[in-house]
Amino acid sequence: MIGHVDEVVVNCQDPSGLAKFWSGVLGGEPVDRNDAWSYLDAPGWTRLAFQKVPEPKVGRNRLHIDVLVADVQAATVAAVALGASQVGAIHVDAVGTFQVLLDPEGNEWCVVRPAEMIP
Structure with missing residues (x-):
């Protein structure tokens, strides 16, 4: 190390x-x-x-932050209210649920909820 x-x-x-x-x-x-x-x-x-x-930022991030949330839809609404932009629709698959967002300068990040945490 x-x-x-x-x-x-x-x-x-x-x-x-x-x-x-x-x-x-x-x-x-x-x-x-x-x-x-x-x-x-x-x-x-x-x-x-x-x-x-x-x-200014150009192109996609090579690294992004995933933020664990209890409710992807509610977190998306709250993030947009803070100034984020939503990219596409909420994605759901066997692994879980996530939403891609952009911060105010266009940096990609996601709100996520793994499948094992969904009741």
Whole structure:
């Protein structure tokens, strides 16, 4: 083993805005270190940080966050109210249920409910 995850950093154009958005999704208080760096310490997870870069996001993420929820449809509605965009319909299969979403800067993420958790 080399080490432990210290934080996950998202390159973006509005660090403060994304920290506020993700605090609404995951909990924790957004902190603005300066104009180019914000973060939040989400309960039960590692620090999620946002670093300002000059270029906008282009293409799909190579890494995305899956957020475990009790109700995918309700979580989708709540996420959209915070500023997320829904991509396609809710997907249901033998493995579970998920909805692809975009955060305010277009970063893909999903709300998920594994099949073994569905009553």
